[in-house]
Amino acid sequence: MDVCLSSAQQSLLPGALQEDGTGGPPGDANNIESSLRSLQKFVPTDYASYTQEHYQFAGKKIVIQESIESYGAVVWPAATALCQYLEEHQEELNLQDAKILEIGAGPGLVSIVASILGAQVTATDLPDVLGNLQYNLLKNTLKCTAHLPEVKELVWGQDLEQNFPRAALHYDYVLASDVVYHHYFLDKLLLTMVHLSQQGTVVLWANKFRFSTDYEFLDKFKQVFDTTLLAEYPESTVKLFKGTLKWD
Numbered sequence: 391m392d393v394c395l396s397s398a399q400q401s402l403l404p405g406a407l408q409e410d411g412t413g414g415p416p417g418d419a420n421n422i423e424s425s426l427r428s429l430q431k432f433v434p435t436d437y438a439s440y441t442q443e444h445y446q447f448a449g450k451k452i453v454i455q456e457s458i459e460s461y462g463a464v465v466w467p468a469a470t471a472l473c474q475y476l477e478e479h480q481e482e483l484n485l486q487d488a489k490i491l492e493i494g495a496g497p498g499l500v501s502i503v504a505s506i507l508g509a510q511v512t513a514t515d516l517p518d519v520l521g522n523l524q525y526n527l528l529k530n531t532l533k534c535t536a537h538l539p540e541v542k543e544l545v546w547g548q549d550l551e552q553n554f555p556r557a558a559l560h561y562d563y564v565l566a567s568d569v570v571y572h573h574y575f576l577d578k579l580l581l582t583m584v585h586l587s588q589q590g591t592v593v594l595w596a597n598k599f600r601f602s603t604d605y606e607f608l609d610k611f612k613q614v615f616d617t618t619l620l621a622e623y624p625e626s627t628v629k630l631f632k633g634t635l636k637w638d
């Protein structure tokens with residue numbers, strides 16, 4: 391089993407991070423652990439809620455820092471299903487150097503696995519979970535992926551053209567896991583998926599189906615995307631869909 395750098399190994403590296411986590415030489419010492427700590431803007435108020443959860447995908451051990459205090463700081467069931475699919479279909483999906491954006495990335499497991507599989511990944515979410523997301527991404531991809539994943543704020547439906555101008559972007563894949571649940575932003579979520587899709591962009595959306603509103607969202611998704619059910623995971627009631635934007 392191949393493993394990314396341990397904390398101890400990382401702290402020995404000649405610097406690869408700046409304080410803002412963007413890469414390049416560190417400001418003072420070679421202590422990457424302290425740089426990683428400084429990135430953690432998401433700080434649970436109940437420290438007992440922090441856990442380190444372990445996953446194995448693409449031949450790597452992945453350690454994710456989670457907290458039950460935020461929806462966006464926990465790995466949800468559709469994330470592991472999507473990771474399994476990416477791992478099993480990496481060649482068919484042609485993930486090497488593929489340009490990928492993940493929406494609602496949460497603690498980052500899907501983006502980490504896509505990065506390990508060779509993709510150029512931008513992981514996005516609400517501002518308050520980006521610190522933990524950045525921490526997990528760096529911890530699990532530093533020095534063991536061809537492309538260091540990026541983290542960017544993306545609030546569904548908000549300032550999309552300003553922050554993600556359609557003329558300038560082309561993603562091969564937009565990934566989304568468990569972004570559909572009981573919340574008030576489903577129309578904005580769909581709008582965001584559409585905005586990020588160009589000719590050739592494939593949306594891979596995995597979701598645990600719980601509520602009637604989840605199926606209502608699926609109906610709306612099918613109205614704007616040519617939709618294929620790629621996989622079902624009956625043990626978790628997760629379904630994985632492929633969508634390509636209808637252009638007529």
Ligand SMILES: C[S@@+](CC[C@H](N)C(=O)[O-])C[C@H]1O[C@@H](n2cnc3c(N)ncnc32)[C@H](O)[C@@H]1O
Binds near residue numbers: 469498575
């Ligand atoms: C149920 S969690 C799923 C997290 C991760 N994708 C997973 O499957 O483990 C939903 C994610 O969507 C994000 N989210 C919720 N509402 C959002 C919004 N309006 N704009 C952007 N992200 C949002 C949350 O912060 C959270 O990370």
